[in-house]
Amino acid sequence: MNANETLPATMLAVGRRRYGGPDAIAVVERPVPAPGAGEVLVRVATSSGNAADAFLLRGEPRLIRLSSGLARPSSPVLGRDVAGTVAAVGEGVEGVAPGDRVHGETDGAWSEFAVLPASVVARVPRGIDLVQAAALPLPGVTALQALRLGVSGRRDAAGEASASGGASDVPEVSAGSEASAGPDASAAPDPFDALAGRRVLVTGASGNVGLLAVSIAAAYGADVTAAASRDRLDLVRAAGAAGVVERTHPAADWGRGYDLVVDLTAQRPVADLVARLAPRGSLVMSTGAGGRTLGPLPRLASTALRDLGTRRHLRVLAAKADGDDLRALDRLVRSGRVVPVIDGVVPMADAADAVRRFEAGASRGRIVLDATRLG
Ligand SMILES: NC(=O)c1ccc[n+]([C@@H]2O[C@H](COP(=O)([O-])OP(=O)(O)OC[C@H]3O[C@@H](n4cnc5c(N)ncnc54)[C@H](OP(=O)(O)O)[C@@H]3O)[C@@H](O)[C@H]2O)c1
The missing domain is CATH 3.90.180.10 (Medium-chain alcohol dehydrogenases, catalytic domain)
Incomplete structure (x- = not known):
């Protein structure tokens, strides 16, 4: 020591x-x-x-x-x-x-x-x-990993990286790289560039993970729709959401044709979220919400099972603390693209x-x- x-x-x-x-x-x-x-x-x-x-x-x-x-x-x-x-x-x-x-x-x-x-x-x-x-750390790395899973579909339910990608896809930045100002300091391709122009729905968008997910996706040029309660719609707009869904309004239009849905709540049935995806869109199920005994387990299992019968990509996120991802997030914050x-x-x-x-x-x-x- x-x-x-x-x-x-x-x-x-x-x-x-x-x-x-x-x-x-x-x-x-x-x-x-x-x-x-x-x-x-x-x-x-x-x-x-x-x-x-x-x-x-x-x-x-x-x-x-x-x-x-x-x-x-x-x-x-x-x-x-x-x-x-x-x-x-x-x-x-x-x-x-x-x-x-x-x-x-x-x-x-x-x-x-x-x-x-x-x-x-x-x-x-x-x-x-x-x-x-x-x-x-926790919400930012979760948001980053949820978005990466959404654009790559490469991390499975157990959080294991496949041979073709995973955490190593984030451009590497050494621990001493304080001088690098932006997310593009590395010459390696940035997997999050795939978010540009994509239609992304984030539920639970006003929460810890949600605000950062909205902010990161918007920083990469995604067209983000954020679902939140009425008194936090200003927060999600400020984070970069181009569209909002007032989640408690019974007549709210949740939209369709999303390239990516990141679900951080248990409000909408899994089938409803899947129906809102574009034909090759991705659902990343990231919620911990659910019943008092099993929590999100039934919802996660339902997501994984539905993936077997569709051309859409339905993924379950098991986020994992990761210094490289945290450094990637720090670069976004330091450059002012994520606040x-x-x-x-x-x-x-x-x-x-x-x-x-x-x-x-x-x-x-x-x-x-x-x-x-x-x-
Ligand atoms: N997959 C993973 O590895 C992983 C990692 C970290 C966190 N998580 C999960 O991600 C979720 C979000 O975490 P967080 O720390 O961001 O939580 P949070 O700060 O509490 O945010 C969740 C948001 O959901 C909304 N909400 C609350 N009750 C709701 C309901 N009944 N229906 C719909 N929306 C509701 C709230 O915003 P409004 O009232 O404004 O809508 C709240 O801000 C949690 O379930 C957590 O367990 C998963």
Whole structure:
């Protein structure tokens, strides 16, 4: 381990010792984790909230308890998105060093320190602050992978890249490439160029993943239609949507002939979304929404089964944290083509209130949690 700062033995974190709603959230004391080989210890400055945090807080859909702990959470600390400075690196880590500003995705992010695999870490480029940096990893990489799956159809339900493509299709940018200003800095062909002129529908467009999906697709020249509730239509328009669907309006026209539909909700039946595709269009099923026991599983299975009987491409996304994808997203943000939408910054100790606001659908963009005021 190569540390440039003396680390305390313990740290404060935000989590829960039982499954429940926001009332179950408490500040807990934990040992500061040590980075193993290939890992990076980050002093967390900021984090943010995702749909996944709410699922893990409640232990619902119950299916997730198979991995998160049957009777009680096996790991008390919540949170996935991390932005901060490297405190120490484990053996074999190259490209980042103590003191670097980084961001990435890991378990236990609502904490003063978090350990991340080096493979999911990206240095935060100049021009992106640590509030924006906390808003990007999980939803941004998900949005990017959903759009890539939509234009290439190359990643299967298990998230495995096929021989012809996958994550490596994103132009490579080294961890030290802060100087590259735009998404086209690499000479390699950019798979997202295929979005230009395509008609794309994003459901759940006003949420964490949705706003970034709209913004990225629009940045590449797609003609984006965004479905959102009435009081967030301004948000999705500002993100780059050329057309909007007021999703709660019973007479709303959801449109037809889409080259790509990215579904982040469970509002419309799968068959209805498929019928809205152009003859060779793609549906990327990305939702985690569904019933309290099985969650999205029936909807994902239905999508995969329907793919067998159609010339359209019906795909299920299993997004995976990825440093290369995060760097690609950073380039888009740094060039100003994609702008993360921030609802506000609150102390991490107030995470329960942030979750209440998120679950009530009251947030407009990312709620960023400030870990520097946790103690
Ligand atoms: N496939 C993957 O690997 C992967 C990775 C990450 C996330 N996800 C999933 O992607 C989805 C979006 O995640 P997120 O973090 O962006 O969540 P989010 O911020 O809560 O956004 C979801 C949006 O859906 C809309 N919505 C809420 N209830 C709805 C309903 N009953 N019917 C239709 N729309 C509704 C809301 O906006 P309006 O009220 O304005 O419409 C909300 O902003 C989640 O289901 C999450 O589990 C999947």
